[in-house]
Amino acid sequence: MQMRRARRKFDDEPENHERWLISYADFITLLFAFFVVMYALSLVNEGRYRVFSDAIGEAFGLRRGAAPIVLEAPQAIPLPNPLVKKRAEALHREREHMTRLANDLLSTLAPLVKEGKVRVTQNSRGVSVEINASVLFDPGDAKLTAESDQALRAVAVLLKDDPHAVQVEGHTDNQPIRNPTFPSNWELSAVRASAVVRLFIDSGVAAGRLTVVGHGANVPVAPNATAEGRARNRRVAVTILSALPDTVTELPTTPPKP
Missing domain, CATH: 1.10.287 (Helix Hairpins)
Incomplete structure (x- = not known):
């Protein structure tokens, strides 16, 4: 059991x-x-x-x-940054505006450009108009000649309604100058640049946009050993300032056809 x-x-x-x-x-x-x-x-x-x-x-x-x-x-597709896109568009419009301004200056100063007395360049600073001093002043003087008055007033017309700041720089050769009016090339270069600024102001360009710089003989663009080089160094440069990151580009000496 x-x-x-x-x-x-x-x-x-x-x-x-x-x-x-x-x-x-x-x-x-x-x-x-x-x-x-x-x-x-x-x-x-x-x-x-x-x-x-x-x-x-x-x-x-x-x-x-x-x-x-x-x-x-799958690789992630980066989304566009609205601020970066807006910045790029603003820079593009600014570059186009400065290029149009440079072409207008070339057309306005065409006779002097053909004679080699004026150079128009567009670079990282903006648009620069380099005018030989022989067009603007008598030797050793800072009073604008009658010939220069018409050319500078034509430039002032283009700058009057433009919003950019303008810097006017005076340059001389290395030959010393000493007289009661100009003890050195410093004073001569500064007063010459000031004379151009005074004409711009009288032509309607806002004084707050203008700056005067006198370089004397410190920024030559040609050797001072020859008469031709010294003549090239005696100049006034009018620069319409811009923050565009462009490389230096010298515009053609022949104005564009209308």
Whole structure:
């Protein structure tokens, strides 16, 4: 009787239906370890990774040498910065405006440009009009001649309604000057630049936009060893200032055709 009761108790124990979870967990662990090894090999040595990948492919019946499928994450498309775009558009409009101004100055001063007495350049500072002193003044003097008055007033007409600041720079050669009016080339260059500024103001250009600089003989554009070089260095430069990041570009000496 005791043996029969024990056997019946054993036969009545319920069957465990969740034993498959143990095998499934082992499979997931092995699969995780497999991908960890694959990842480690791909980082350490690409050649070893390819060898290992081919071996796995042969084990699972894949054709050797088949091109692997590479999934690449799509590259993020940078969104345009509204401030950068606005800045670029403003610089583009500014550059176009300065170019139109330079062309207008070339047309206005065309006769003097052809004679080589005036040069118009557009550079990182803005648009510069370099006028030879022989057009503006008598030797050793800072009073504007009648010939220069008409040319400078034509330039003033273009500058009158333009919003940019204007810097007028006087330059001389290295020949010393000493008289009661001009003790040195410093005074001569500064007073000559001031004479041009005074004419601009009288022609309607706002005084607050104008600046006078006297360089004396410190910024030559040609050697002072020759008469031609000294004549080139005696000049007044009128620069319409701009913040454009352009490289120096000398405009053609022939004015554009209308």
